[in-house]
Amino acid sequence: MGTPLGDFIRAKRDSIQPETLGLPDYGRRRSPGLRRSDLAVRAGISVEYLTRLEQGRDRNPSPAVVHALADALSLDPAERGHLRYLAKITGGACAGRTRPAPPPRDVRPAVHQTLRLLEPGVAAVTNRLGDILAHTSGYAAVLGAAGLLDVPAPNLTRYVFTDPRSRALFPDWDEVADEQAFDLWLGPSAENSEWLSTELAPVAGPEFTRRLGNHRVPRRGPLRLQHPAGPELRLLRETLDLTADAQQLLVMLPADEDTAAHLDRLTQPTPARLRAIS
Missing domain, CATH: 1.10.260.40 (lambda repressor-like DNA-binding domains)
Known part of the structure; x- marks a missing residue:
């Protein structure tokens, strides 16, 4: 039958x-x-x-x-x-399993305080699903300029696979896409990973599902960004695992002197202009 x-x-x-x-x-x-x-x-x-x-x-x-x-x-x-x-x-993929669910987005106060100490550097609290849970003003100036942070619950994986602006922001888009898809296997829980992959598959299509099934371990070299303001940035990524929270503290550092100079201009507050009062 x-x-x-x-x-x-x-x-x-x-x-x-x-x-x-x-x-x-x-x-x-x-x-x-x-x-x-x-x-x-x-x-x-x-x-x-x-x-x-x-x-x-x-x-x-x-x-x-x-x-x-x-x-x-x-x-x-x-x-x-x-x-x-x-x-x-039919009794398919979720039979006998816990219901897929999104992970919590709460960040502990001590982690928020640590993030504030990194201002105005480029840093964020994330998880392996790509959720951006908290970030510095420097992160917003660098990665938020192309729309990543425009939504109430920003997610880098969803942005990479569904927002056309991501291909301009990341010159090495294929490598970034491979990284984000691979990291879903390392998500906070199997239920969380299944929740996001099930949500993304219909809208992202083969670009996403093919990578999800490849199990290709990414190289994770310097990250290249083409900032909308003009400069190309090369960033080294340092990650501190917050194991108890199933989260990570991600810090991005300049990989060369040109990037360091560009970051100074992008992340430093704009000096107030003097106005003449007559």
């Missing part, structure tokens, strides 16, 4: 012409659409496992498999949401 999930996967597979995905046309076949073997290869799963999913003999695909199938079928955001919903009601 099939399941809604299996029926949907099979129907989408039957509706896809191989040539639209750059695959060869195999000529007249008994079944229309994409071959099961081709879909399995694109999704990185076995034909046997795909057969079990379509026939309803496996009702618990992992979130990674659900994302991979969505990418392999080239689903649009609405179809991705429907696929996840079908996986859930």
Whole structure:
């Protein structure tokens, strides 16, 4: 007996012409659409496992498999949401698990005080999901200038994958995207990571889900920023783990003299102008 999930996967597979995905046309076949073997290869799963999913003999695909199938079928955001919903009601990815939930955003007073001591340097309290929980004025001057801090609950991962301005801010966008996706595996908890990855997958698409499944350990060299005011900055990142809080204190330091000079101009308060009074 099939399941809604299996029926949907099979129907989408039957509706896809191989040539639209750059695959060869195999000529007249008994079944229309994409071959099961081709879909399995694109999704990185076995034909046997795909057969079990379509026939309803496996009702618990992992979130990674659900994302991979969505990418392999080239689903649009609405179809991705429907696929996840079908996986859930079929007994899918979250069966027997704690409900996905966002992490707390509270920062201890002592950590806030530590952050104030770093003014006007470039520093922030974050977590591995990319949440910006607190920051210095220097951080706002450098990273907030391109819109990262425009929302009430800023998140670097969401910004990188959904805000077009991130590609101008980060000249090495692909490397930054790899870092943010990889860090989700190191989130405060599995439930927190699943909450954000489930939220991002429909809107970020393959740029996000492909990286999430790569498990590629990032290099984390100097971070290059193209500030909207003009200067290119090269920043070294020093991270202090706040283990008890599942948070981090991130401090960014200039990697060269030019960056140090640019940071001085960007982060120092603008002197008040004298006005003549007649």
